[in-house]
Amino acid sequence: MNAIDLKNLNISYGDTKVVFDVDLDIAEGESFALVGESGSGKSTILRAIAGLAPDWTGAISVMGQGRSHHVDRAVSRQVQMVFQDPYGSLHPRKTIDAALSEPLAIHGIGNRDERVEAVLKSVGLDQRFRFRFPHQLSGGQRQRVAIARALMLEPKVLLLDEPTSALDVSVQAEILNLLKRLRREQNLTYLMVTHNLPVVSFLCDRLAVMRHGRIVEVADVSQLKAGQLSDPYSQELLAATAGS
Numbered sequence: 371m372n373a374i375d376l377k378n379l380n381i382s383y384g385d386t387k388v389v390f391d392v393d394l395d396i397a398e399g400e401s402f403a404l405v406g407e408s409g410s411g412k413s414t415i416l417r418a419i420a421g422l423a424p425d426w427t428g429a430i431s432v433m434g435q436g437r438s439h440h441v442d443r444a445v446s447r448q449v450q451m452v453f454q455d456p457y458g459s460l461h462p463r464k465t466i467d468a469a470l471s472e473p474l475a476i477h478g479i480g481n482r483d484e485r486v487e488a489v490l491k492s493v494g495l496d497q498r499f500r501f502r503f504p505h506q507l508s509g510g511q512r513q514r515v516a517i518a519r520a521l522m523l524e525p526k527v528l529l530l531d532e533p534t535s536a537l538d539v540s541v542q543a544e545i546l547n548l549l550k551r552l553r554r555e556q557n558l559t560y561l562m563v564t565h566n567l568p569v570v571s572f573l574c575d576r577l578a579v580m581r582h583g584r585i586v587e588v589a590d591v592s593q594l595k596a597g598q599l600s601d602p603y604s605q606e607l608l609a610a611t612a613g614s
């Protein structure tokens with residue numbers, strides 16, 4: 371079974387179509403990157419899978435279940451999204467405990483104390499952070515909380531939208547190592563958006579290069595590491611990274 375199956379996916383915002391005819395299969399346990407220029411539709415694909423971009427046609431399946439156009443609790447338990455800016459994605463007046471407990475309350479799941487304690491441990495945060503507020507944490511600690519929140523419902527798939535690009539370089543490495551460990555320990559599937567090709571090499575098995583709302587190439591990370599992407603636009607991206 372594939373963790374994510376996209377068939378002939380087209381996505382619009384109102385009258386503006388931004389994603390065209392995307393087909394993608396991501397295997398269970400795989401880590402897959404979407405790369406490409408700003409505005410090419412990468413985040414929009416993640417949002418549609420998460421149920422946050424309602425205006426789409428085609429088919430979206432997560433762990434073999436087709437997503438409907440409505441709030442879909444069965445699918446949202448399987449797939450959770452982590453955003454670039456943990457400050458924006460955490461409510462400023464809610465404690466970490468409240469932020470982590472909320473998904474459990476919404477889905478009517480008990481054992482909240484135990485689950486909150488376990489998830490804090492799994493993302494490497496001391497229990498003393500539990501009753502603090504987001505502004506009392508560093509950027510890296512906040513991103514650990516955002517990842518913890520995404521893990522509360524024990525999803526199979528994480529959608530990661532530039533999960534480290536708002537962080538200091540030294541902290542980026544810590545979060546990347548955390549994501550690598552969590553994937554291994556919990557057999558998670560990742561679909562991640564990034565501008566950073568070294569991040570793809572570190573964390574991903576395959577990548578799709580997007581341009582103007584379309585996938586221009588799907589490649590193995592070994593091809594990326596060897597500098598052997600075939601589409602001319604992919605080669606431009608490689609050259610831009612090599613020069614930076």
Ligand SMILES: Nc1ncnc2c1ncn2[C@@H]1O[C@H](COP(=O)(O)OP(=O)(O)OP(=O)(O)O)[C@@H](O)[C@H]1O
Nearest residue numbers: 383386388406407408409410411412413414415563
């Ligand atoms: N809420 C929205 N309403 C209208 N248009 C939007 C909305 N969000 C994104 N867009 C447009 O959709 C297109 C794709 O945006 P998207 O954020 O998916 O691109 P991206 O490849 O993720 O870019 P970036 O790397 O900058 O995040 C862009 O032209 C963007 O301006």
